[in-house]
Structure formats: C-alpha cells, structure tokens
Amino acid sequence: MRAYMRLHARSAVLSRDKKRSFFEIPKRLRSPERRDRWLAAISSENEDRSHWSPVNSRAICSDHFVSGRPSKDALHPDYVPSIFPHRPHSLQKAEHSLKRYQRHEDTSSKRKCKQRLDFEETLSERNTATDLGVALLDEHTAQATDNDISTQTHETREQTLITNLHEEIQNLTQEKEEAIQHLDELKVRYKGVQLSSCVIKDNDAKSRFYTGLTWAVFLQTFNFFASHVSGRTKDSLASIDQFFITLVRLRLDLPFELISDIAACGETTVRDYFWKWIDVMYAKLSFLLKWPEKDAAAQTLPPEFKVLYPRLTGTVDCFEIFIENAGNLLARQQT
Template structure:
C-alpha cells in the first residue's frame, strides 16, 4: 500500500508520482493504539506511548483522538530503524525522536538509555542476590541452633578471703570453650563463603532463565504479528494489497497501488459516516471485485465474512456513491485541450478537426417478462435481448461521452440524435463513426461525418469520393473498438448476462443500476493509462 511520512519536513514516500514503488529500505509504521482491554497497566502504558507519538510528530491535524489509519511515520525517525516493543518504555525508540522538523522534542541518547538499562539490570541482580542471601541465612540459623549449655556445679569450697579460686578443671573447661568458640567462628566463616557462592550460582541461574524467557516472549510476539498479518489478509483489511501492484491490478483494474490509494483518499471523506459491518476500504474493495471479476454475491460473502444481503446492499450503495462522484470525470474536452493532446496520426489525416469517435457498447440482458420491453430490447443483429450505450472517445483514447441505456432494437442513428450527443458539437467538427451512424444529413452544417465503407461478400463497394477518406481513417477508427473492448475486458460484469433487476429504474431517480455500473466502469477506465 502506498504510504508517505507525516512528519513535518519529511518527504519520504513508498511510491513515486507515476505510481511505481520506490526502491529503498525505508519502512512505514502506524501510530500506536490505546489498548484498553488488556488491564490497567497496559492501558496506561499504551496511552502514554500514543501521546508521546502525537507530541513528537506535532501536526495540527493529528490529535490523540483523531488519527487517520493511513498516517505513517517512516523508519528515518528511529535509531534502530523501527519502533521498540511497547513495554520497553525506557528504549530510545519507544517514540520517534530523530529529524522531526522541530525542536520541541530532543533526540534521545542511546548511550544514556544503555547506562540506565545496565543500572536497572544490576539493581535487579542485587535484589535477587539479597533475597537469596536472606533465605540462606535463615536456613543457616535454623541448622546451627543448638541446645543451651547446662549450668556448672557449684563448688562450696571458699578461700579464706571469701573469694572463689578456679581449679584445674575449670581452667581446662575454659580452654576447651575458647577452642570451641574458635572452631565455631571458622565454621561460621566457611558457611558465609558457601552461602555467597550459592547466591551467585542461583543468581546466574535466574539470569539464564530470564534470557530464555525473553527469547520465548520474543518468539511469541513474532508469531503473534505473523498471525495478525495472515488474519488481516483473510479479512480483506486495509493491508490486503501490501505493496503488490499486480494484486491491485487484478482485483480493481487500476494500474497500480498509488492510483488506487489516491482514489480512495479522494472518496473516503465523502463516504457516509454511518456504523457499518465493513470498513470503508472493505466496502470499496468489495465493489471493485464485483465490477472487475463479476464474482457471485455468495462468494464475496464468504470472503468478507458477511451475509449475501450485506453484499448486495453494499454493492448498490457504493455503486450509487461512485456514480455520483465519478461521473464528472467523463467530460467533453474543450478545443484547446483537444489540440494539445491530438495524436499526430489524426493531425496528419484531418488536422485538428477530429473531435470524437463514436460507437455503441452493447450488452446481453435477461429476457424481460413484459412483452413491450421484450420487443424493444430484442436485437435482430445479436439475436438476443440487449441494451445499448452510445460511447464517445477522444482521439487520445479517453471516454468523453456516455448515453443512457437504450433497447437493442433501437438503431444507432436514433440513439445518436436523441441522446444529447449532438449538443456538444461545434461547426466544422469531424466525427468518426460506422456506416450505421447515418446522421450526416440530419446534422447539416454542424459537423462533417466520416464513415467507413461497407463490405459485402468480401468485395468492397466504395464510391469514388469515399476512397480517399477510407484510406485515411481505416486504421484510426480502430481506437474506439480498442477502448470499448478495454472497458469490457477490465470489468467482467459488463460481459455477462445482465439481470432484469439491474435495468429497472432506481427509486426516485431516472438512471438504472446498469446505467450507474457502466458509468462507473467508464470513469475508472479514464483513470487508467490510455491505450492509444
């Protein structure tokens, strides 16, 4: 999906003006979300992070409560080229800080963050060692608890001065007590050394466990991201196209992702802001897929995980919405524009007088139940019930006129005279058309119509005055066939048999649903490169 960085002064884009992807290593990241369903701590942390990103970008249109899902921050504004894990608040890449286009937020210092991380790790290790030391001391005190010694026998012998004189037994007892105390002290020193070594071993074991746990958490996070990406692809989310232009071309008919995103950004503010089961992106994608591939409603219902009724309702709503906003792209160009974009083949043959090439786009329909409608729609040429649309194409290949639908029985001349096409012509204009458009006598001096010859049984029946004009335009008029064929080739919904309900007039409008579909398909074709 085409993205551009929203940071002030940063002009990094994923696609160029021509819609082609730019080959560079820059990545784009969304603003973090406020996770309110994961507990108070996670909610407060993610809220602070979202506020930090908004403050770092510092744009008027970006607030905490109003951030477009298409706003991105490129990897140039992070030290490591990507945001840090949301729980690592002390990481310098927890929020963008580089090249922000203002001085309100100073760039983070990687060295300072590393020192802080080391301090926290040392403090954690010391706390663990102290906790283990307390536990070991408690065990040692419990082991070293001994019975209290009994009181020595009282000796009744007294000295003459009334003082008690210790005998040899008492002296030996005192020596033994001192030696025992010394031995106990040595045992105590040995026990403390053993305790210290044991604490270091336990701390090392705890650190190894932390490393293993951290590795497992990172693995689970990567697996979670991958599963979310796969789930988004299956749900046809906003990241459905990724960066694949061929995927965009297959599902929408538009040439590349840049064109699709430009059209989506133009339409998104105009779309109704009602609560829908599908997002605006999914609603537009569903409509494009039905126009482009003519997929059944049941199949689309399985893809988007909705009911077939929701598919029908969404398709009708978005087609009407596109018809109201895109039909203005089918516009009759002014003469100065025609002179500027006129291909040299037309200039060599007719100067700058050719204005338009006309033909009828004819589509098969179901057999109506009404006898009058059945008679009006039956085409003796196609031997089927059809509906016709007069289509006008500029020499450059853009569709500049489209009439409403007419029954297949109506001839081309009647459609041309009654569709409002002639109101766009000026005196001296040249219109290229088939012989079936025999309107030159009706137009009079308004325009000069040039016709192709009629071939019968392989022999060319030409009037002398038609030979030179036929030679000039025989290879030019094929442009209209290429353009009409391109419309039907891009949007397969026009090549199948049209249901009767699509050719009924919409309530409160003059146009039918098929009129809207054909108009939208022609307007989208004008957004593609011309084939001329």
C-alpha cells in the first residue's frame, strides 16, 4: 500500500501513539454513503495495482483532518478525510473549506439570534398589549420607547448583516481569482510538456532540432501551405501543430504511437494529419524535383557504378551508418 497512508489495525499500538489520534473507517451497515466517500478520498491501491478495500478494524490518523478529528456534520470539511501529502494544495484547500464553513456557521448563528430576538420582541409587544392595568398615558409612552429601541436595533442588525455579506463576497472573489490563477499555471505547464509548435516558438535552436528549420522559416513555410489547406472546426490539433508534427515525423522519424501520446491526440488522427500535409507539400513542392537527363547522370556516376550498374540513373535514400572503429587492424581495414 502507499507509504503516505497511516492506516493501522486496532491494537495496543494505537494506545502508545500519543501524538496522533486514530479514527475507525465507518461501517457499511451503519453509514454506507459515508464509508464510500472515505474510501474514494483515500483511493489507495494494493501492490498488484488492484483497488484496496479495508477489512475490519481499519483506522485513519488525525493528520488527514484539518481540525484533527472527523465531524458528523455532512457540511463540515472533516466529514471526509481531505489532507494527503500526494495531493498538491490539499492542506490549503482544506483550510479554505474550514474557514468557509466557520463563516457559514457564524452567519447562521447570527440569523438564528436575530429570529429569536424578533420573537421575543413580538411576545413582549403582545404582553404589553394585554396588560389592562397600565394607564393609557404610560402605555403610549412605553410603546413609543419600545418602537425607538426596536428601530435602532433593527438598523444595527441590518448593518451587521450587510457587512458580513460584503466580507463573504470578498472572500469568494479572492478564492475565485486564486482558482483561475492556478488553472492558468496548469495550462502553461501542460503546453510546456505537450508536443506542439509552442515548444519551438521564437527558439531557433529547438526549431532546428525538431524541424530542421529556423522559427522564421518554419512560420513562413506554414503560412505558404496554410493558404491551400481548408481547416475544420472539429480538428483535435491546430493547423500549425499538424504541420509541426509532420516535420517532426520526417526529421526525427518518431513512431506515430509516441507522437500521439506526447501530442495528446489519437494515433489514427495523427496519421491522417501526417498524410494530409504530405499531400499538400507534394502538390506545392513537386516542381522543385528536377531529374537530370540520362547523359548528364551518366557523366556524374562513379566509375565503379558504371561497371556494376550501367543503366543506373540515380540513387534514392542513400545514407551512412557510423560505427565504432574495431580494435583489430584487419577488421578495421575491412570495415
């Protein structure tokens, strides 16, 4: 099982651990829904990569709860364990959730207090109205005084409620901005590891390595071909990325399977893009291929080729293979 989980069997060892508390995973018979949520949060695996399911008397330590212990309130962040070292920012998210829960509880308690005070005021007004022993002048005076106090208290409560709502809005706005910033950072990281034209943008060294062209030449070449290619709105890759992976395939001879994995695109789709751009380059660059006349080719052939291949007019796909020099002098002479 993963090393970051502190799951232990119930035994005497638990009583010897004074720094942490351990809490048993909910039973399926008592709380099936809560047990499933705990197991989903833990999401542990066995050594054979199969899904781990706990047996009886399994527990989880207090380090995985932001308040140090689970809560029975379904709205509380510690209703399910949420802090795990292998999950980035899990502690910060749990602390944000706890603060938000506490603000919600404060707002609810204030709302209940307001309702209770309103009820007491209403009850007091009814008791005052039913008191027949009070003189008419005193009744009017007391009623006027109660109305002034009630008005001032009501205005104070409304002002407090408005202030709390503004604070809640500011906190939510800040959380939203942090989430958007984190999403933008993840997008930049994803583009950095994905095989696309962004890897070589404004970088001639990488552009030569991947395509054999500088970035300016690559961009001009793409613009020349792009004017003759009709793009589709449902394409998995942009047109410039399609042209880029085509040149990468020609330059580095990478398998289609590897390109599809790095470019986050299906293998069949990568093959279709490759042959589409090959057809476009053939249609627009075929005029550059000039085969020499037979007499001109015969004049440039090596003498050995003229003897062994008298009808040879050209050599296609000629390449060299560099090998290490042999230690034996005879073997080195033969190679």
